[in-house]
Amino acid sequence: MIFDEIKILKQHGNQFIPDVTKPQLPGPFKGRPEISAEEVNEMALASLCPTGAIGTSPVSIDMGKCVMCGECSFAYPNKIKFTTDYKIATNIRERLIVKEGDINPISIDENKIRAEIQSLFGRSLKLREISAAGSNADEQELNACGNVNFDMGRFGIEFLASPRHCDGIVITGPISENMAEAVQVCYDAVPDPKIIMLVGTDAISGGIFVGSGALNRSFLEKYIIDLYVPGNPPHPLTFVNGVLEMIRGKKKN
Ligand code: SF4
Numbered sequence: 001m002i003f004d005e006i007k008i009l010k011q012h013g014n015q016f017i018p019d020v021t022k023p024q025l026p027g028p029f030k031g032r033p034e035i036s037a038e039e040v041n042e043m044a045l046a047s048l049c050p051t052g053a054i055g056t057s058p059v060s061i062d063m064g065k066c067v068m069c070g071e072c073s074f075a076y077p078n079k080i081k082f083t084t085d086y087k088i089a090t091n092i093r094e095r096l097i098v099k100e101g102d103i104n105p106i107s108i109d110e111n112k113i114r115a116e117i118q119s120l121f122g123r124s125l126k127l128r129e130i131s132a133a134g135s136n137a138d139e140q141e142l143n144a145c146g147n148v149n150f151d152m153g154r155f156g157i158e159f160l161a162s163p164r165h166c167d168g169i170v171i172t173g174p175i176s177e178n179m180a181e182a183v184q185v186c187y188d189a190v191p192d193p194k195i196i197m198l199v200g201t202d203a204i205s206g207g208i209f210v211g212s213g214a215l216n217r218s219f220l221e222k223y224i225i226d227l228y229v230p231g232n233p234p235h236p237l238t239f240v241n242g243v244l245e246m247i248r249g250k251k252k253n
Helices: 002-012 042-047 071-075 115-121 137-144 177-189 201-205 236-248
Strands: 033-035 060-062 080-082 097-099 125-131 157-159 168-172 195-199 227-229
Touching: 033 060, 033 097, 071 080, 115 236, 125 137, 125 177, 125 195, 137 168, 137 236, 157 236, 168 177, 168 201, 195 201, 227 236
Parallel strands: 125 157, 125 168, 168 195, 195 227
Antiparallel strands: 033 080, 060 097
């Protein structure tokens, strides 16, 4: 009996990703964009974007605003290409703006990581997720971070129910007026020192909801954001790699 089970386990092989820094994602995935020097009608290109993520002179894409619809790369395939580079989380908001000719990875500025983050949370980080009018897309990907493939629990990273037992909050969604107080109450309940992460385009910039009277994003003006995780929704590997680099530096395992 037990031998049958061992046989099945052997057939299944390893389901977890042994090194989360190494997987290659397939082509349809849209990660860091690259913008060539080809001359195009910049205003026409920018006008395609539903969220105003495309800047001109030089052409740029703000990954904090991009909803990954792909319209720009469909219309101007020689100008804009989305690579499969999923390591696009950063602690510097300006680094999410990729300009014409940029081919360097989007990175975390280690000098800007608060000292207590790596000394206290390097081996154990408990987080409270707040869906602040999220669509459930970002939230589903965050759930996936704990599944058997990505298994962020092996690094001591977990989502918990009570903010009083957590080290920080993870906000998804554009933060509606109805959720503004809940975000503040939840943040206040987390003991110091604490981390704030924004996950997904909606949380980072408001996404397609920018300018809506139903939003109240004043919470974000009061605090330092420790990590921006772009994507619509972000890939679990974007979240896991970003958090690991923030709490452990370049050495991840
Ligand atoms: S893929 Fe991003 S930058 Fe391009 S049009 Fe869509 S939202 Fe705008």
